[in-house]
Amino acid sequence: MANLYNLKRFDLNLLIIFECIYQNLSISKAAQTLFITPSAVSQSLQRLRVQLNDPLFVRAGKGITPTTVAVNLHHHLEQNLNSIEQTINITGKTELKKRFVVYGPQFHAMPKLTRFMDTLLEDPSMEVIYHDTATENDQIEDVLNYRKADVVFTLENCENRALICTPYCDCEAVLISRKAHPRLGDDATLEEILQERFAVLQSREHQIKEFQKLYISARLSERNVAFRSSSLMSVFNIIHHSDLIALVPRLVFERLKEPLNLKQINTPIPLQKFTFYMVYSRASLTSPFFSEIIKKAQKETKHSQKKYQKQNHK
Template sequence: MANLYDLKKFDLNLLVIFECIYQHLSISKAAETLYITPSAISQSLQRLRNQLNDPLFIRSGKGITPTTVGVNLHHHLEQNLNQLEQTINIMHGSELKKNFTIYCPQILTTNNLLKPMTLLMREHNYEVELHDMLLSADSAEDLLAYRKADLIFSIAPINNRSMVCVPYAQYKMILVCSQDHPRMNDVATLDELQEEKFTVFLSEEAGVKTYQSKAEQIHADRTIGFRCDSIFSMLTMISASYLVGYVPEVLYEKYRDVLRLKKIDAPFTLPAMEVFMIYNRSALNSSVFSTFIEQITEK
């Protein structure tokens, strides 16, 4: 049984602030997350340092890194704070309505993500909220930190101690056009491609920009005729015009008959597009969540 008198003498809010600093390795980021000033965060950290007789974090380059005591404290806190949060949620009646929020790019919603989501709704009575969109790394990190998302798929990886970020899938990119295209055959030369107008996926997301930079090195000086921030709108435009474009092969296989698309063998191969799966490490304490992760990573 816990010694309640000793707990009463200790400000438990200091542990919450410590854990937030540990997650972000940033005083200012922790302040933004908890809606308090950086000065208040620093003062609370100093109080905890005095009580534990350890600096907990030390300067490392332009940021901070935890000491051995800080790492050990985090390991003890992570699961306990998660259980406390679940207890509070139960008392608020949140167990009556369980939400599961996912953010992912459009190429994933046609893949093996759908079956596990159906299981969440049918077997565990979850209300699934799916946002079919790309996120920047900063946006994804904020959504997970604020518990506004349970699972995120992103083309840009995240480096955060409190989050799991692992490669999820690689998608082969191919060149396609309409079956009615008057000039494109099954095989195209570089000179022939230089005469065509291309589609481009419009995004400021770092992962997309990095990939497009790699693609530009392989196939430079393309003439752009259409830019769009929806991959499905791009496919539809290619189908209804004489545009050509690079799209994930998985989407081409799914929609080629409906949209009358044709694959073109280009004189070069673009790199595959890698997608990362990201979630809070503490979420694995939930058996439902850990089972869901196992289901969507089954090959």
């Protein structure tokens, strides 16, 4: 049984602040997450250092790194704090969350992501708000730390102790044109492709920019770009109405090829695959509501992928 008198003498808020620093490895980010000043975080850390007789965090390059005492403290704290929060949720008069905010790319036509939305909307009291990351300037860490989003889907692999980042699905790029293209058939050589004009998707996503940079420099350095847009649908629309060609995500192309009369152009050039990641705050898993959504979404994505593959084989 815990010694309640000793606990009363100890400021338990110091442990919460410590855990937030540990997850972010940054005093400023911990302050942003807890909505307090960096000075308040530093003062609390200093008090905990005195009580535990250990520096807990030391400078390492431009950041900080935990000491062995801090690592052990985190190991014991992580589950205990989760248990405390769950106890508060059980005994408190909490209401189910009615709004779920998702940040993601314009590639929301892909089966797994649309199924994730379906999973959320199965709750009749749920309101889903979807933000297009192409129109947002905030970093993923800031979006989640400031609680602007519950989940972020991105092409960037985030490495942050406070976040969970898991591979969600893969997507490959394909070269497309309209079916009635006057010069290109189902197959084309590199020389034939370079004689055409291109539509290009402009994106801030690191993987897309790297793909465009490497692909252009290695294979298509002489291509003629006639149209640029940050809207994927605008790229598809211009392909539908003109003789331009474009590199687009296969998953979206498969959904739009029939209504927009598009075709894939087979080339001798191998195209790169992209990995989409699902990112959310580690602290969010302490909410039974959020945890249940994540578990259900992970289960349903397998079903949706099988269903999508069946439809395309018919």
